[in-house]
Amino acid sequence: MNTLIKNYILEHENDLIETRRYFHQHPELSFEEFETTKYIADQLDKLDVNYRLMEPTGVLAEIVGAKPGKTVLLRADMDALSIEELNDHLDYCSINSGKMHACGHDAHTSMLLTALKALLSVQEQIKGTVRFIFQPAEEIASGAKKMVEQGILEGVDNVFGIHIWTVNETGLVACDPGPSFASADIFKVHFKGKGGHAAQPHMTHDAVVMAAEYVNNVQSIVSRSVDPLSPAVLTIGKFESGDRFNIIAENAFLEGTVRTFNNETRSIVEKQMKHFAEQVAAMYHGTVDFEYIYMTEAVDNHEGSAKLVQEVTEKAFGKEFIYHDAPTMGAEDFGYYMKEIPGAFATVGCRNTIKETDFPHHHARFNVDEEALKYGAELYAQYALSYLEQDKF
Structure with a gap:
């Protein structure tokens, strides 16, 4: 594993948490993520990273490595739900009435943004290109299709995404070959x-x-x-x-x-x-x-990609963090990216009963154990580097 990536994320963990809390406090519904899009674009401007604004919302960014190679796409969804949040005890509770990040997309967006920054810090070591999509409208199963129609998969060899998961204990990574979401x-x-x-x-x-x-x-x-x-x-x-x-x-x-x-x-x-x-x-x-x-496609993990996720997990966090989970009849529009391009979709556990982060997704008390954020951010970055460095698929 790339120790510079790990160290960068650990050193910036507080920023990662604060970014997640900002997104949690300012949720926006599907295809209405205008302020979220602007926030990400402003961050990329400060980093001098090339990006493209999608229509009507969303951001596509790219880091080109110092060496030629393949292209891997990392994806995070960023829309919220029309739910009135009941986590009044949190100082970062939603301030947008009737809107709430009750599925962890705030975590996904902050993890991917941190992974981008970490990869930028080792840009000279990257063999190939890492593309990042901050995707709108997953909750209405329309965002991935809309992004594909705008050409985000052109030239992409592999795709990878993460969903934070209150079903499993914090840090556990599940990604087995075959169907995972229906x-x-x-x-x-x-x-x-x-x-x-x-x-x-x-x-x-x-x-x-x-x-x-x-x-x-x-x-x-x-x-x-x-x-x-x-x-x-x-x-x-x-x-x-x-x-x-x-x-x-x-x-x-x-x-x-x-x-x-x-x-x-x-x-x-x-x-x-x-x-x-x-x-x-x-x-x-x-x-x-x-x-x-027909709405979402099934998420069917490519064998090589799923095994690579497991290898990355073991090397980055330890074998005990690999979890083998049963498929769920829940849905995810990430499957739309995988219709023609191999890839994998992992879940990262964020369940902690002491911190009350064991409420189900789409619940008005949903929250994530922020200890899980660093695992997700590093998994994004280490997967991208590992994929680009291997030549098996």
Whole structure:
């Protein structure tokens, strides 16, 4: 491992923590990260680092090493959530009402910014190019796609990202080959019948009955149409219908999400859901509009990249910091970067019950053990150097 990188991050740990607290105090929602973008750009101006402002928000920076070589992309997301923070005991609690960094993106951004500074301090040792993307709008699964459309992957050979993780104890790094985060899709189903008086059901086609039939039976797709060795989750989270207690509803609206780890399963579920909706509507003499929206891609860690993360972790922190975690049906739009380019996505634990950093992601009491920040910052930087120095993939 590069000891200069480690020493730089340890010497600047207080700055790293203060930067994270600044971002935490000033959260901005997806595609509204204007002040965050400006803050990062101002920092890069002071460092005299080349960068490009993305549209509508986001920053792409680059450090070109003294020696020619490959290009590795490091990514941090920077948007917050529409949650009212309940950590009133913190002196860096959000000052933006109804907005909160409840998923750790403030940590990601500060860790990557510190990693950039550390890599800049050893620029003459870098073989190749390190590219950095401070990405907007991960929380609405749109930011990565938007950045790719603006060309950030041109010339990139490998991608690496980190998510801070309250599930695991502080400092534990999980990055195994294969799927780690699921794809996440949204579906919308609109059943249309014929409304009427509750006392005359024979003159109507009840949209509530159609939707209820669908809700009760659509789960059989997972149990009977999908390979049991290929996990899938189908969740209906919204059911809206009716106007009054004694009126049979003409319309019923359902919305939900599907999570899978591969696109073959994804396609089967979509096809079967549409078929179910059409058959139910026909059975009750109604019609249906079915919409299925592909959102994030599954995060599927490239074998060589994931093993490199583990090697870097062992050398930088010790073998005891390597953690083997099960895949999650949670989603991350980082998978969009990995559709054609190999890479890896790691989690860095920040759970500490004494410091009350054990609340789940997206909780109003979410917080991170700031002891984890130095691990994340160093992992970013050491991974970039290690990837550029190896020639196996």
